[in-house]
Amino acid sequence: MFNTKRWRRLSIITLTILSVIITLAIIAFDQAAALNAAFKIQTYKIIKDDTSEENSNYFELDYTTFGPNGFSDRNTNLQGIKAYMDETCEELEAEGLVLLKNDNNALPLAKNSKVSLFFQGSYNFNYSTSGSSATTSTADYPTLTDALTRSGLTVNTTLNEFNEKAYSDGFKRGKPNMVYMVREIGYDAYTVPVKSSFSEYGDAAIFVLSRDSGEGNDITTTGSDGEDGTYLSLTSKERGVLEEITKLKNDGVFSKIIVILNTAVPIQLDFIDNENIDIDSIIWSGNVGSTGIYALGKALVGDINPSGKLSDTFVKDSFSSPAMAIWELNPNKKFTRKYENYKDYTDIFNETQNCYAVYVEGIYVGYRYYETRYEDNILGNTTYDYDADVAYPFGYGISYTNFTYTNFTVAEQDDSFKVSVNVKNTGSVAGKESVQIYMQKPYTDYDIINDIEKASIELVGFNKTKLLNPNEDETVEVIIPKEMMKSYDAYGMGTYILDDGDYYLSTGKSSHDALNNIILAKGYTPDSAANETLTYKYTVDEFDAETYSKSLETGNDIVNRFEFADFNLYQNSGYNTVTYVSRKDWEGTWPTESIVVSLSDGMVIDNTPNKPIIEDGSTMPIFSEDSGLSLIMLKGIEYDNELWDKLLNQMSYAEMAYLITNGQHNTVLVESVNKPATRDENGPNGVSGSLTGTAFPSEGIWASSFNPELLKKAGKALGEDAVAAGITGLYASGVNIHRTPFGGRAHEYFSEDPVLSGLASMYETIGMQEKGVWAYVKHFAVNNEETNRNGVAVFLNEQELREIMLVPFEYSFRPSMGNAHATMTSFNRVGVFWTSACSSLMEDVLRDEWGFDGFAITDMAASNAKSFMTFVDGINNGSDCYDGPGSKTALDEYKSSARFANKMREACHRILYVTVNDCAVMNGVSSTDKIVKQASWWEITVIGLIAISGALAACSITLLTLSYIKGKK
């Protein structure tokens, strides 16, 4: 009994176990939100008042009903919702895939055609991506062979087996050492049996060109196996196979060559001009999601008539844009550079403060550059070969039928133009047509003097016809707000202006087509046939710096807010300046060298986190004063009503701190005001952790549908899918601009065009929020690339920021438009200010100008909270919640600051306001119910284990002590 050795060893063992369990407990409680989300644990219960007769079903859903206990008492028609999600996925792909080329009506293929599938993408198709929008597994997704077989085609199995073996032998896409590689197998490895099979399956050679993308890294610009060193060009092996099959086509072995661009980002299409490669048809499919591949199969055989229009320009040279020109000049062809003198600050700065990027392109992003320079060439202001750069312009897409546009009319209304055009199907197959409306604003002497840039053509609206049968027509209407005519004058009036001069509205089958119509209407000769009857000229007689100098949403002034992001205006810029690309002088302003920036003393101060709180004379708010209010009682009550003050007074400081700092995939339970916890998950291409597991196609495909109703349906579907899984907040949609083809998260973002991005997000948000699911539109803002995203300082001028980068957010948030109730900010900075800590962004623009009524959460704060995503900087400047594992004591060091306490209070106010009014989690909560915390099984287990191991350790030590005493006696 008193064996000292035994008790010593047991003491050590039990103490060790106790130490490990306590450590695991510390970690578990620190990451409680993540654990509860992973285990799908409900952390609260509702104590119902059975006498209540209130109707507490605030949100009705189609596939989920709610029992007496409301949100936690869900009953989902799983089969129904799965079918709905699959159908929506397929529909998005069906209307979004874009037919780019179709020589000799190579498509559609006849059913019963025998086809051969080439390239690893045919075996390892690109459905989704990596990062926060990844699907859990694509193993069960239908293959391309499945889809084609279902559509009536017969696929070459010998070649398929060869592709499969090549894949297992290592010829597959990958990212070794963070460099994207294609690793396609060369034609010299094709075996005799494979080559012999071609003639039997020679109705079509279908090539699948796949490229991956993902969060955390940009697409590789150098060091990949693409022929020009990028991941987006053909590799020599791919080119070799295409050339060999072209020879076989010339010899009659294959009838046609079809290329499927299976990538979220635009592949460089220089090879379409290669005289040794003869492609009949090209389809852009994007990433197809879980069931979109069936739509692709149907499109190939004509069961679906392609109706998508490109949401990005597809180019022949990925470095042809001004944004890429500067990228190419940077060391290692990287998006970012380090400050020239960063080594002088290594004792105070870390990696998140050393990098920057300068957006020299101004508004000339995507087609805005290519089309403007094209027009300037026609006007004789520059020398430019448009065809050398552009393979397929923005808005381009063809069909298996033909459409004619007539009767283009514009009716001026008070604040808008009603644009109508008659679209007739003059072909032999039913089809839909996307109608795009473009605008050209005048480029005036005032603009030239004040450095206001004007693109030759800008998308201002769109709509889509119904399915038109041959010879059927439809008059399509699009309402264009007059507000679209404004431009931002950063260096002159410091606000939005309306230039005097001629404005043109036009339509066409692409941006280039619409511009050609305008060019013809202006009396010049475009590069192809044009139709000036599809244009409308509107003349503004007087320069106007008043009308749009105030927000149409709130009436507040709009003034320069971001001078700190433009080296030419930033008071702390030191010796740093920028030459922005300008149509005044394309050649003279084109980037010729990388921009070297040195940190000035002022920049160093601005770049430093944990800025001191400057008290503003406000009084310390009241805490923990119970007024007997419950959150649900404030449903529908105006934000500024004094009842909100009484409710907020009920919260303790600790509760506020916890609500604000512990926002990792949830907002926490607040017992003092009866707020239930909510669960948030990633999108935007699907709902992470959903019951259906459906992934939608890449967002570029959604946008390419140009279909408002379908985009709304996608939002509704995501909302249904989310609620079924107990999720009421989705980190979606992603609306950052496709500034370059190499942005790593392009699959999560819509387009290079701000209006298309903004309207797509607006429709999706409306659909999603109908279901009581918050749309956390992200990433706010200027998160266009992934390299050094943690803390990279993005410098740009205010015209680009307001007219390009912020527009998608503006459309998402304005109450008269998308009215999104939440946003997720970004890891990067605007200028040197972290976006979440930038009051110009978070308060002046987001709330004062746009009227945003929701709350703002940071991106994953666990990564960087301690280095630059600090509580004091974010909360003090308009951020409301942190996507990280916070605590009740996380903000204790600021307890004495009245200003900070009021900022915390405001943050909580926003979260509570949106919860009670816009969140399905309130379903089932009536004003007399009580919400209480419920311990999760793992919390009980951990506490139990601590108790048991503690007791065992105590026993062991006691017996050890007794054995020592006995031994001594």
Add this chain to the structure above:
Amino acid sequence: MIKNIKSLSGILMIISIVASITALILYILTGVTPFTPKLSTPVIIFLSIGIPFGIASILIPKFSKQIKYLAYIMFLFAFLMFVVAEITYIANIFVAIDGTSFSASFIITFIMLIASFVLALISGNKEEDRLERKEDE
């Protein structure tokens, strides 16, 4: 003391000390990252106490066994505090959103910390066994 060093328990403790010193130096040199901008004081303290305990266990044969166990406890706590300090980094990698992977310095520090407390524990057990055999003799 020489007997102490030459024994298996002594050898194991020396390796444990080397591992802990390596961990301490590596941690001080590379422990500051964007995920953890400050070094964890408990890690440094526990290692700093454990290392002298380990050395003392070799130099003071009379209490070698007890001191070895104390060294073990210190190294164990250092390891546990290291895990707590690095949990956001570890979680970020397992969430696998942005391709961040474990750095070489982190992996080596992690292994050295485990080695230090495991070897110290075994060293203590071996010392106990050795003293028992000596008593039996």
